[in-house]
Amino acid sequence: MEAITSPLEAVRSLYAARPAGAAGDDCGVRERFAGLMDDPAFAAQVPVLTEETADLLPNQCLVRYRGMVADMLNPEYYVGEFRRADGSWATAKYADQLDEAVPEGAETRIAERRPLLLVPVPAESPWAAAPRAAAARASLAAVAGAGAAGAAGAGKRARDGEVPAAANGAAAQEEDVSMGVSMTVSDATGQTTTADDGDSGASRARRAAAAGPQEVASGGGGSAAAPGADLPAGCCMAYLYDDREVKLNDIVEVVGVLSRVPELAAAHMQQQEGGQASSMLLDDILASHLPTSKAPRLHAILLSAVRAEVEAAAPAMPAVAEARARALGFLSQVLGGDDVAAEYLLLQLVARVHHRTAESAVGTLALNLVAEANSPAAAAQQQQPRQQLSQLGAALAAALAALAPRCLALPLSVPALNARPWWPRRDLNTQRLVGGPLQLAANTQVLLDETVLATGTLNEVGLRNLAALQHLMRAQKVAYDFEFFSLEQPADAPVTILSLGKSLLKDTVGVALPLRPTAPLADAAAVASAAGGANLAPLRAYLAAARTLDFSIAPDMEQFLQQELAGARQKDSGVNEQTFHTWMNLARLLALSHGESGLTRERWAGMRALEAARSARLAPQAAA
Known part of the structure; x- marks a missing residue:
């Protein structure tokens, strides 16, 4: 004592x-x-x-x-x-x-x-x-x-x-x-x-x-800041x-x-x-x-x-299967029964940066969930205040926060973007770093609610905030402003965008998925109630274990993937290096979500089925 x-x-x-x-x-x-x-x-x-x-x-x-x-x-x-x-x-x-x-x-x-x-x-x-x-x-x-x-x-x-x-x-x-x-x-x-x-x-x-x-x-204390x-x-x-x-x-x-x-x-x-x-x-x-x-x-x-939120080996396969099914059911309920969107959102929860290049970070997704203008998902947003999260945005934020240890939800409205810098910067008067919303610890889920965006003019701060978001999505880095120079700091924060139609940040979106709810969308109160009444601890442990798994590709799978790429290019001239990079990332995340540390043909086929379902939803948009 x-x-x-x-x-x-x-x-x-x-x-x-x-x-x-x-x-x-x-x-x-x-x-x-x-x-x-x-x-x-x-x-x-x-x-x-x-x-x-x-x-x-x-x-x-x-x-x-x-x-x-x-x-x-x-x-x-x-x-x-x-x-x-x-x-x-x-x-x-x-x-x-x-x-x-x-x-x-x-x-x-x-x-x-x-x-x-x-x-x-x-x-x-x-x-x-x-x-x-x-x-x-x-x-x-x-x-x-x-x-x-x-x-x-x-x-x-x-x-x-x-x-x-x-x-x-x-x-x-x-x-x-x-x-x-x-x-x-x-x-x-x-x-x-x-x-x-x-x-x-x-x-x-x-x-x-x-x-x-x-x-x-x-704050008191006269004119000077406390x-x-x-x-x-x-x-x-x-x-x-x-x-x-x-x-x-x-x-x-x-x-x-x-x-x-x-x-x-x-x-x-x-x-x-x-x-x-x-x-x-x-x-x-x-x-x-x-x-x-x-x-x-x-x-x-x-x-x-503190390197990991949960210090545990990957759960046994039956436990993984049960936890994965429960997590998908929870996310699907939030998304109005959209099972495909729930799959992609689950992949966000196990994503992390596992390799970096000079220009990009390998391992994370920039996922864009699109509520089309004439869909029920879009109609639910029209009555919401434009300075706060929309109804669906608040529900998604509550769902991610219920499963992930950290979740940052930001409304992409003009007033919010213009209000203050979101990037950290050095205050030369105090010689201290003034933090911003984008100064985050690793394994933080970021949700950007673009459905609240209305007509307006972005000032210099707003434009720089958008640029900082794009840099985070593209390279998983945030540039810290030291006035006379910038210093880039690595980040590890999967980004999900909720938008009406094409995203304002479309150039840095890796995977765009139109929502197709078959039931009423949940609101934040319903999500909080459902999370509070369920034992989510096994789901959180499952996601943490899946996220920290080491991953490798066996030599025989490498040869199979080369053949797959060659065959895909013969069938579709639009398949390029970026397409294959996205597929590889999705296949890796799909395997991790099943508690597997290596890629198999079964998971590759599962990824291609998911991408086919997504492409079918994107086809009408492309035709329009």
Whole structure:
């Protein structure tokens, strides 16, 4: 239990036990805490940091956090160790402040840490998020007794005349390197922290009560935007102390020490209210160090990437057959009994990028479900608000979210496209990445509802949003805007478009399928009710296992496919390399959806039957 309520004591005891003069290792800290976390009983007691629990956790306790890497800031330099007066070495890792004073003129060792901005996983489906939210509430029991005292002592400052050891990176280059984050801010502002530090829940409540209604609605704090106003609720800053590989948009799980620094909130408040003169040093510090009430600081001891939603082998064939049939039935019900469309939508749910070329990503589909202008599917859209998802769009979004761990649904209306950038971009004032809807973790289903599109004019932002969508569909990449250059980031997000007639994004559509419902289309409420009343866990496990299967093509099948291509070209001169690429992708996905890791003639024939049914629907459109 002490490892949870006082993890820094465990860290310092391990450092104290190392040989005199030794440096450059973590003294078994990661090994010690990894061993503790391997015990399910201990891991269940480690409190979970969320938006809901943030104000209830004591300062400097051990916490867990799961989120997506939304930004990777410049490395910071800090005082990693200092020599005490008795000649022993003390560590300053995993903390912003220390209880003991750094002796004047003490020998120090400078170290580096990497700040990561972590945010709650975007577009996460409710069924995937709910268990973790329940676990977060339950985990508070382990620190209930220490909570009030810890919260009251959050962000403890050094005693008068003392200098905390952990130094902010920006200040370390211009100020004394032994200056801590809190003291850096105090020194730069020329003021000390008052009793109302601005970083507690009570302080924020007092400011909200004192602000007028209009001020609260707009964010308060005068004309300047509130610090961190662009960040989602529940984010945190995680500090990495080793060289483990982390990539942008990775989903990670962090175990580390929670740290609050009230001086940061106080300095931000004073800057917003014009309480002190601005300086380049202060601006740089505050830009990269948000109030810990907005983005708590988490000093990472353990960090692991969440590579798969379900760690399981492919289910046995009977289980696959049953789960596949249930998934198809669920999707077909949403689509008004259109079994062919349900098949193609099922393939979207198992699609992923398994190979990349310079120009494209192999493995995903850009699927266009077309509701023709005179069809029942189109008639159902006419009464819907044009700024929101249509009835069918909301139903499809609910169905995808019921089966996939993440689903992003975007209405392609002119107001929505013009409103704001959907691509991430660097804010040169804060030196942080401002996320957009298209900054997504892998395995996110994207639904674009084009049926709400009405007459209007797209501005520059709207046109760039369309271009970003086309690039995502064509290459599974998103260009991040750094003002003077763009940096493309890989994505893995199958895109489904719902349109009336030909899609606005037709040039990047891989598979277009007119809908042919034989029963009334479902609405979002009906889909949610059906999902809530059914046990969908086996279906979700089946889809996750099918999606992560390795796939290969046997040599005899390669020869068969060459013959198939030659024969198809003889029968139809319109069959080209792109057609064969689409067929291969569909056949691979069809095999995966059956729980098979290799292509067979049976699945190839099944794919050709699906494509024949789709071509029959497209023929009347081509004739018209």
